[in-house]
Amino acid sequence: MTHIQTIIEELTATVMGKAFVMRLMHMGLDAYVVGETVTANLREGDLLIVGSGSGETKTLIPIVEKAQQLGGTVAVVTINPTSTLALLADLVVKLPGVPKEQTALADETVQPMGSLFEQTMLLFYDALILQIMEDKQLDSQTMYGKHANLE
Template sequence: MQITQYLSKILQELSPSVGLVSDEDAEKLVNGILEAKKIFVAGAGRSGLMGKSFVMRMMHMELDAYVIGETVTPNFEKDDILIIGSGSGSTKSLVAMAEKAKAIGGKIAAVTINPDSAIGELSDMTIKLPGIPKEESQNEATIQPMGSLFEQTLLLFYDAVILRFMEKKGLNSSTMFCRHANLE
């Protein structure tokens, strides 16, 4: 198969995702971000990389947003929100973060395939994304390896949240560009 044929198949797999995401749940996340003093994002592996992309865009919008685990990440407080992207919703290190955030009294949002997971149960808001857990990806429901379908959907979902936030705050790419890195 040619690269363009693989790309076409991947896009065919992603396309139905739009109809499987709840606008109501997504809007709760947007409002949670608007209400938060600071925004923290966590994820393991490739889901964590999607989260880093999300935090970068929030920084461009002048939000106080951080990636968990970076050296410049401040402390989490009760007026903050922790957004966890996790396909399984049961990654032990992420569960521990959610438990600690809950004990501090902040808000937790889970973006996951499995809302009934440990992280989903700890969360104040849960956004269910389509995808196939990496351990089940060999069942021919996707041509992609492991959790790729979820991770791609997660990136696109985060970008859609950014667009909604831009709409609500009257921002555009030009107003955000002034915060783009300039020492590259």
Template sequence: MTIVNYADKIIRELEQAADHLPAAETESLAKRILAGGSVFVAGAGRSGLMTRAFAMRLMHMGIPAYVVGETSTPGLEEGDTLLIGSGSGETKSLLPMAEKAKSLGGTLVAITINPESTLGVLSDITVKLPGVVKDKADGTSQSIQPMGSLFEQMLLIFFDALILRLMEMKGQSSGRMFGRHANLE
């Protein structure tokens, strides 16, 4: 099979998965973000990279957003939101920070394949995305892609779609957002 064939299969998978994005939970999340407070994001591995991309777009919108673990990240305060991307919802390094955020009066959001996971159950808002948990991707799953690739790609697509919804809700344009783009590159 060629790279073009694989790319076509991946795009078809993403199209099918996009049909299952949850509208109600997404709207609740958008309203929560616009309600105020800072947004903190966390995730491990490739899921973490997708949450970092989301934090950047929130910053471009003028919404205070931080990546957990960075040296310039302030402390979470009551009324802030911690958003965690975790396919399994069981990533051991993420669960203690979820519990800490709740104890500080933060709103906890889980973006996961498994809403019944420890993280999903603990969260105030749980958004279920299509995908395959990486250690369950054994070649018999609904994805041709390795490990958690489908979830990670859907996470980025979901975040970009959420940004578009937030832009619509705030009456924000791409041009206005570009004014907050890094200028020391």
């Protein structure tokens, strides 16, 4: 795998995906957010990570299909493992949450819209980062070497 790319369905989830990509970059991995001007082309063997609570975001379906045509592997992070995107994916990660179009269900969460999914997505991504750090024998101090320094 040469590149890792992410595409997320909505603004708040995009922030979670961008935070994940930033940490991957801090580890020296080639990671991009789809749609940004500096995103590399997806090649055979690359990983596309799609975050979609509903798994039914119509604009993401052709992107997933194109990634697979190019030989990429697709992972979908969603609350709906039987959704269109999940069924297209090579790997599905199911996270807890309530679809944003539903009102909050008292027995699941009191948070509005997609908040639970978005927060859980950030925790999931952080857990992945910690695992990759362990696998690559990295620590935060080492990763600061790739942190922005023009601030």
